[in-house]
Amino acid sequence: MRFGLLSGCILFFAVCCYSLFGHSEEAVRRAEAHFTADTIAHNAQFALERRALFWAGAFVELGFLVLLVFTKLGRRIADGCHYLTGGLWLPTVLLVGVYYFAAEALLRFPMNVGRFLHSTAWGMTSRPIEDWLVDYAKSLGVSAAIGAIVLVGLFLLLRWLPCLWWLPATAAASALAVAYAFVLPVVIEPIFNTFTPIERTQWASLEPRFRDIVRRAGVEVDEVMVVDASRQGHHSNAYFTGFGATRRIVLYDNLLNRFTPSEVETILAHEVGHWYHDHIVLGIAMATGGALVGFLVVACILLWARGRGRLSLACPSDPAALFLLLFLYVVGQWLAAPVQNAVSRHFERQADAASLKWAKEPDAFIAAEIRLAKENLINVAPLHFNVWLFASHPPVVDRIQMANDWKKGNGTADDRR
Ligand SMILES: [Zn+2]
Helix, strand or coil, X not given: CHHHHHHHHHHHXXXXXXXXXXCCHHHHHHHCCCCCHHHHHHHHHHHHHHHHHHHHHHHHHHHHHHHXXXXXXXXXXXXXXXXXXXXCHHHHHHHXXXXXXXXXXXHHHHHHHHHHHHHHHCCCCCCCHHHHHHHHHHHHHHHHHHHHHHHHHHHHHHHHCCCCCHHHHHHXXXXXXXXXXXXXXXHHHHHCCCEEEHHHCCCHXXXXXXXXXXXXXXXXXXXXXXXXXXXXXXXXXXXXXXXXXHCEEEEEHHHHHHCCHHHHHHHHHHHHHHHHCCHHHHHHHHHHHHHHHHHHHHHHHHHHCECCCCCCECCXXXXXXXXXXXXXXXXXXXXXXXXXXXXXXXXXXXXXXXXXXXXXXXXXXXXXXXXXXXHCCCCCCCCHHHHHHHCCCCXXXXXXXXXXXXXXXXXXXXXXX
């Protein structure tokens, strides 16, 4: 076990160091065709500092879980909670959950403040810290509510079906993912921002142009909303969200303020591409498959762990099992990240192709990519390893390349009109 832990630590540090300090001459050379050396270096420095903060957070989270699972700490905490609740099982599970949630929030708080101060120092936001703290408290509240539902549901299944819990858990996770996607734009996101239909904003005159794209794509887009993202920072973005009746495309006010209508059109067409290809439904379907495999592996480990190791679980529904479940979840997330991100990059390429097909504005597409990269301080010369491990979107240079290829294959701008 000690050898396994030591190997894990060495691997973690090797990945961390390479991801921070690795350098690709080829990526820089390709970026130089579209960006100045100053922009490439400036954005790379921002990415390096951001990643260092990320690794610090990951180190704290994993380190804490290793302590809970591989020393006597986790068992002692669970036994303490058992004593405090008078031996009642479900209250003990909830108390162990509250302990972990509070401890993790406390440990991560300095890193989150660091991220906020870092954004401020780099000019990504100018909001006061009190304002940020209010949003931070709200997000903790949302996480606690969702966490409590998942915790109680999962442990009830572990208790009722100690050997077969993974089957109903997969069905429940899938139903929960659908419910979450459904309520996200109408219940959760409005806690943090105001969303207004575009026809009721100062950008109403753009709506017919957007409707034209939607008509060309042949999809039923009910709502295009504008979010007051400028409240949080200077970031520009757009996204497709919701499920069934709550599906919508959301555009940041920063985007509408600073990008040309043609550039916004290409970004909107990209979001329509996600809609057209049913990426949310496909994402949930794939996650369900992943959850089935993941739960089955966890079920075997939980049965194997009975009476073993420092946690010495009495049964799979032992409240101390929560620490092992969280450890396995975090490790599983790391292992699944390259696959998840590869699927996400594939979806993004499909949406980019859709944008070029429906907006027919490759030059505006390229201009928007360059502007997004500059304004959002995106690393335009990323290491291939970091793209593989972390990137949910293809590198900016690849997306520009796609637009240039499309241009070559579809004649001049005049031919296309
Ligand atoms: Zn996208």
